[in-house]
Amino acid sequence: MTTILQVENLVTRFYTLDGVVYAVNGVSFNLQKGETLAIVGESGSGKSVTMMSILGLIPIPPGKIESGEAGLLLDDPPRDLLRLSPPELRRVRGGRIGFVFQDPISSLNPVLTIGEQITESLTKHLGLSREKAKAQTIKLLGYVGISDPELRYKNYPHQFSGGMRQRVMIAIAIACSPEIVIADEPTTALDVTIQAQIVELFQRLQKEMGMAIIWITHDLGVVAGIADRVLVMYGGRVAEVALVDDLYELPQHPYTVGLLGALPRLDATDTKRLVSIQGTPPDLLVPLNHCPFAKRCEYAFERCRAEIPALRPVGAGHRVACFYDLQKGKPRHD
Amino acid sequence: MQRYFISKLGQSVLLLFGVLLLVFVMVRITGDPAALMMPREASPEDVEAFREAMGFNRPLPLQFVDFLSGAIVGDFGNSLHFKTPAMPMVLARLPATVQLAGVGLLMAIVVGIPLGLVGGFTPGSLVDSVGRGLALLGQSIPNFWLALIMILFFAVRLGWFPSFGRDYWNSVIMPAFVLGLPTMGQIVRLTRSAVLEIRGEDFIRTANSKGLEPGTIYTKHVLRNVAIPLVSVIGVQFGYMLGGSIYIETIFAWPGIGQLLEQSIGWRDFPLVQAIAIFTSLVVLAINLFTDVAYAVIDPRIRYDT
């Protein structure tokens, strides 16, 4: 295994009129070459802000990246994405790291042809001439499963269905053969049948192109099928990270247990009885000095309300930020 | 695109017919058009002779058919005041009005769009404050008041511009400025808010995620989208300026259609008023049609109605 991206202690805040939003509070994780890392967590847990911070895509102001590192380790010498000059960062965006966003309808420019929206990336990063870029774009469109790519090249976004637009977005993201593709809930806005097609497309592309994928989702059901590892986020922090099988078999964080419990089971006879986690997500407007999940946690004890738990190893590649040992049924000792 | 254009053309023709009908009815709704058009001191015999001559005693449908067939060839009868055909007189005034509205619109665009763009890209900056101030003034100052103040200051006191008429190259500056100021304000505001809105769109984030240069993002991704609302407002405003310059042409004694309208109302010259009303409507409709076409050229969602 080779680590290609190493994020350490990322802190991102938004300075809004309502006060400071503590969106991301010290997130660390790594990404291995060619793997699929799923990032799950409730709405507002900081999944998107984490990924957009890495590429400098959060709006500044109101956003501000307070501290952290995001090392591209394959570079020689390794470079920190958070400290690149704007032109250097632009070469990474789209060139080395592709991004697919949630809503394919609003994420494409309505007044430019989709061909144009793909070629501009190719001419910028690969320095292709216009004709070469066009030929390459047509190839890409076919590659992501769009029929009649020569004709479709000249079409505008509104002439495509939602699923087809997401294929276009994917073509944009993979156009320059990036090492990493970040997909921020790429199927949430689509019909269920289309969702499966998009998941399949990602899997095929990964097999053929070998890039690492960071897949942000709410949906633990999808995760089981595609991910190698899972990162669970809560309140702008990492709650748990593990290989996908370990996480489903032996979840170590009470929040992960809750999430898995909330998963509709295919074998369940009564699908209406969805368990959801009690309580509300933490208020990100106040800085916390204790475990963000303590208020909703049935295992919480004094220490959980007084200290922030650090990520600690609990198995091979398995780390959890919790003071309580679910297996032994008692608090952990340091 | 073709279907879009044909439907817009159809709408315009229908509207034009509506205008003709309205003008025809308005003159007759008040009762006796002959009494309306003749001077107050005219004798009953004169009025009767006039009614006979104008055909006002014939059945209404017949009158309307006559009116329509005249309208199609541009014949709206003779001006009562000048005793010559009304339409050519209107046309003779057209260049002055087009010049006034054109220069006014040009000023509004040349000042308004850059101010709005800079304001939208750097909200809160000095240029933005200037632009917003101008937008507020432009839309709140009464134009007749501004016209008088400008005449007093720039024409009488400083002598930079002639105070009336259309005799010198710079005669057009003051009336065009006064006419264009509200439009200028509107263009600043609209451009600014459109830039702000488009900059926050998801597709701009996508453009950033592709690593495009800021310059490319502004010109290619932002500006084309900003142009869409701008085109329609500029079209509407130009039509409004062409038809709505009565005060300004009167105050500056600008020999355009607005001034002719003001005079012909004073003369109770109904055929002339009619000709002006219909001609102005025609011009406004033509501009709107042109705007709709320009709109479709910029916005593919209209061009390809799938």
Ligand SMILES: Nc1ncnc2c1ncn2[C@@H]1O[C@H](COP(=O)(O)OP(=O)(O)OP(=O)(O)O)[C@@H](O)[C@H]1O
């Ligand atoms: N531009 C912004 N201004 C202010 N606050 C913001 C902004 N963008 C994000 N936030 C806040 O940051 C927090 C984390 O948001 P983020 O979008 O990362 O959540 P998420 O985990 O991606 O949720 P979802 O699953 O709904 O996409 C939220 O509380 C959100 O309100």
Ligand SMILES: [Mg+2]
């Ligand atoms: Mg999100």
